[in-house]
Amino acid sequence: MSDCKLRAKNCGGCPLLGLDYAAQLKQKESAVRALLGKYGPVHPIRGMDVPYRYRNKVISTFAPAAGGKLTSGIYAARTHKVLPVESCLLEDEVLDKVLLAVRAAANRCRYQPYNEDRGTGLLRHCLLRRAVATGQVMVVLVTAQPVLPGAKNFVRYLLEEAETRGVPVTTVVQNYNPRQTSVVLGEAEKVLYGKGFILDTLCGKTYALSPRSFYQVNPVQTAVLYGLAVDAARLTGKETVLDAYCGIGTIGLTASGKAKQVVGVELNRDAVRDAIGNAKHNGVKNARFFAADATAWIQEAAEAGQRADVIFMDPPREGSTPRFLESVARMAPKRVVYVSCNPETMARDLALLTQKGYRAEGFVPVDLFPQTAHCEVVGALSRL
Incomplete structure (x- = not known):
C-alpha cells in the first residue's frame, strides 16, 4: 500500500510516502525534539494504526x-x-x-x-x-x-x-x-x-459542518489531539477557560464539561456562528463565543482585568503574536495549553512565554498528517 503512481507525475501530496511509517514517526519526533527539547521533555509521538485513507x-x-x-x-x-x-x-x-x-x-x-x-x-x-x-x-x-x-x-x-x-x-x-x-x-x-x-x-459532542467550517481533516487523530489538550489543562470544574483561535468551538466544547465556564474567541464570523450553534445543539450552557481578532480581544480583556485560569491556544501556522503572548502573561492563567500545527513558530512563541514566567512541562507530538511532513504538538505550560 506504500506507493502510488501519482508520485512519479510530481504529485506533491505525500512527500513521505516512500518512507516506512515507523521511520516517518521517528523523523517527526526528532524534529520536534530538536525545536522544543530545550523547553521541556518531548514525549513519544502518537502515530496511527493505519496511516492511510484518513482525510475526511x-x-x-x-x-x-x-x-x-x-x-x-x-x-x-x-x-x-x-x-x-x-x-x-x-x-x-x-x-x-x-x-x-x-x-x-x-x-x-x-x-x-x-x-x-x-x-x-x-x-x-x-x-x-x-x-x-x-x-x-x-x-x-x-x-x-x-x-x-x-x-x-x-x-x-x-x-x-x-x-x-x-x-x-x-x-x-x-x-x-x-x-x-x-x-x-x-x-x-x-x-x-x-x-x-x-x-x-x-469527543462526545456533535458538530454541524457547513462548507466553510474549519474542521480537522483526520478524525481519529483529532480525538487523540483534543484528548491530550484537555488532559493537559488538568481541569477540576472550577476554572474559567479561554479558548483562543477557537474555530467552531471544538476544543472549548470538549473541555466544557470539566470547566466552570468557557470563552471562545475566533476571527472567522462563520466559525463563531457555528460555535454558538454547536454549544446550543449539545446543550452546553457554560460557553460563550466572540468574533474578534484573538490578539486584540485578549489585550482588551487583560487591560480590563479579566482573568482566565486556563488558556487553550491553537493558532494558525504562522503562530501567535508577541502582543497576544504578553496579554496571556498579564492575565496570568495557572496553565496554558498550546496546540501547534507548526513546531517552528511554537518554538519562537515559547521563547517569549518562558521569559514571561511560564515553564513548559512537556510536549506530545501527534501525527495528524501521515505521509506528509506536517506534525501537530500539544504543549502544557504552567506559571512559575
Whole structure:
C-alpha cells in the first residue's frame, strides 16, 4: 500500500510516502525534539494504526479531459497543472467514489471546466466532506458563474451516480467564486439539496459542518489531539477557560464539561456562528463565543482585568503574536495549553512565554498528517 503512481507525475501530496511509517514517526519526533527539547521533555509521538485513507475532506480541481469531457484532480507540485486523480491513498474511500459520481454527473450535464487563463468555463473545484461518525457526505460545487444551469438535473444525476457506486450524498451546495484567486471557496452559496450542512461527532459532542467550517481533516487523530489538550489543562470544574483561535468551538466544547465556564474567541464570523450553534445543539450552557481578532480581544480583556485560569491556544501556522503572548502573561492563567500545527513558530512563541514566567512541562507530538511532513504538538505550560 506504500506507493502510488501519482508520485512519479510530481504529485506533491505525500512527500513521505516512500518512507516506512515507523521511520516517518521517528523523523517527526526528532524534529520536534530538536525545536522544543530545550523547553521541556518531548514525549513519544502518537502515530496511527493505519496511516492511510484518513482525510475526511477532499478538494478536487476540474480540468478538461479527452472528447470534450471533464476530469478533476490535484495540482502537480509547484504548478497550476491539474493531475487527474482516480483514487488517493490519503482520501476516505467513500469520498473517492463520491468524487467519481460528481464527475459522471457533471459530464452528463455537459458542464465545462473553468479555464484560469481565459476566464471561460463553469466548474472550478469540488469540495467534499464526510462525517465519519454519522456517514453523512457533503458535496460543494464551486462555480465561476452565479447560475448553475440545470441544477436540478445535476442533483438527480449525482444521486443516481452515487447510488450506483454505493455511496451516500446528504447535501449538495453550489458555491460561487468569481475571483481570480487560489482560494477555493467564494462568499455566495446556494443549497441545491439537503440542509447545506452535515453532522459529525467528536469527543462526545456533535458538530454541524457547513462548507466553510474549519474542521480537522483526520478524525481519529483529532480525538487523540483534543484528548491530550484537555488532559493537559488538568481541569477540576472550577476554572474559567479561554479558548483562543477557537474555530467552531471544538476544543472549548470538549473541555466544557470539566470547566466552570468557557470563552471562545475566533476571527472567522462563520466559525463563531457555528460555535454558538454547536454549544446550543449539545446543550452546553457554560460557553460563550466572540468574533474578534484573538490578539486584540485578549489585550482588551487583560487591560480590563479579566482573568482566565486556563488558556487553550491553537493558532494558525504562522503562530501567535508577541502582543497576544504578553496579554496571556498579564492575565496570568495557572496553565496554558498550546496546540501547534507548526513546531517552528511554537518554538519562537515559547521563547517569549518562558521569559514571561511560564515553564513548559512537556510536549506530545501527534501525527495528524501521515505521509506528509506536517506534525501537530500539544504543549502544557504552567506559571512559575
